Amino acid sequence: EDQVTQSPEALRLQEGESSSLNCSYTVSGLRGLFWYRQDPGKGPEFLFTLYSAGEEKEKERLKATLTKKESFLHITAPKPEDSATYLCAVQGAAGNKLTFGGGTRVLVKP
Amino acid sequence: DAGVIQSPRHEVTEMGQEVTLRCKPISGHNSLFWYRQTMMRGLELLIYFNNNVPIDDSGMPEDRFSAKMPNASFSTLKIQPSEPRDSAVYFCASSLTHRISYNEQFFGPGTRLTVL
Numbered sequence: 001e002d003q004v005t006q007s008p009e010a011l012r013l014q015e016g017e018s019s020s021l022n023c024s025y026t027v028s029g030l031r032g033l034f035w036y037r038q039d040p041g042k043g044p045e046f047l048f049t050l051y052s053a054g055e056e057k058e059k060e061r062l063k064a065t066l067t068k069k070e071s072f073l074h075i076t077a078p079k080p081e082d083s084a085t086y087l088c089a090v091q092g093a094a095g096n097k098l099t100f101g102g103g104t105r106v107l108v109k110p
Numbered sequence: 111d112a113g114v115i116q117s118p119r120h121e122v123t124e125m126g127q128e129v130t131l132r133c134k135p136i137s138g139h140n141s142l143f144w145y146r147q148t149m150m151r152g153l154e155l156l157i158y159f160n161n162n163v164p165i166d167d168s169g170m171p172e173d174r175f176s177a178k179m180p181n182a183s184f185s186t187l188k189i190q191p192s193e194p195r196d197s198a199v200y201f202c203a204s205s206l207t208h209r210i211s212y213n214e215q216f217f218g219p220g221t222r223l224t225v226l
Contacts, residue, residue, distance in 0.1 A: 032213075034214060034215075036217075041220075042219060042220070043114075043201050043203075043217030043218050043219050043220050044153070044201075044217045045217070046214045046215070046216060049214055087153065091213075095165065095166060096141055096158060096160065096165070096205070096207050096213065097143070097155050097158055097166055098143075098155065098215060099155075100152060100153040100154075101152070102152045103152065103153075
């Protein structure tokens with residue numbers, strides 16, 4: 001059974017204070033690792049897909065990296081608008097379903 | 111281009127009543143997913159369809175839950191009878207799935223269900 005664990009559960013940052021979120025996973029035949037952002041009262045919003053170890057992707061202040069056992073989401077010089085819950089999910093070889101982690105709630109204070 | 115559309119956005123009902131949640135996927139997408147999100151259990155997949163056919167319903171909690179996809183542009187999730195523990199936010203997502211590609215899912219705004 002695919003499993004995803006995210007840490008920390010919550011993160012409080014000052015504006016400009018860079019940090020990283022961790023996503024550890026076990027999956028049979030990783031087809032893709034996905035990062036989503038979720039704002040309160042809204043559905044998850046797609047950010048990145050990573051396919052293989054060593055791959056990196058960037059979008060504005062966010063950078064996602066992938067190893068064979070975990071993924072990191074680096075937030076560089078965050079702004080208050082980066083406050084959200086960040087969800088990690090994996091897609092295994094068994095089908096099209098995604099298994100999500102519990103998320104990391106990020107609060108960036110001005 | 112419209113995203114995934116869900117209705118209603120909020121539903122308050124009493125225990126024992128039937129609840130029907132509706133979803134319209136993004137046009138052209140061939141996979142549809144129903145999720146439930148709670149504080150305790152996070153985001154859980156209930157069921158998903160490929161080309162209108164249910165593929166994996168192992169996440170459906172019990173027989174009180176049923177889902178249908180009569181055509182490519184519409185799906186329903188029904189709870190009958192509803193119970194207080196069904197209170198959650200229910201999300202619908204869709205994706206364009208190919209056999210050998212990796213497909214991001216696009217989520218709707220969710221339906222917040224409260225069962226009293």
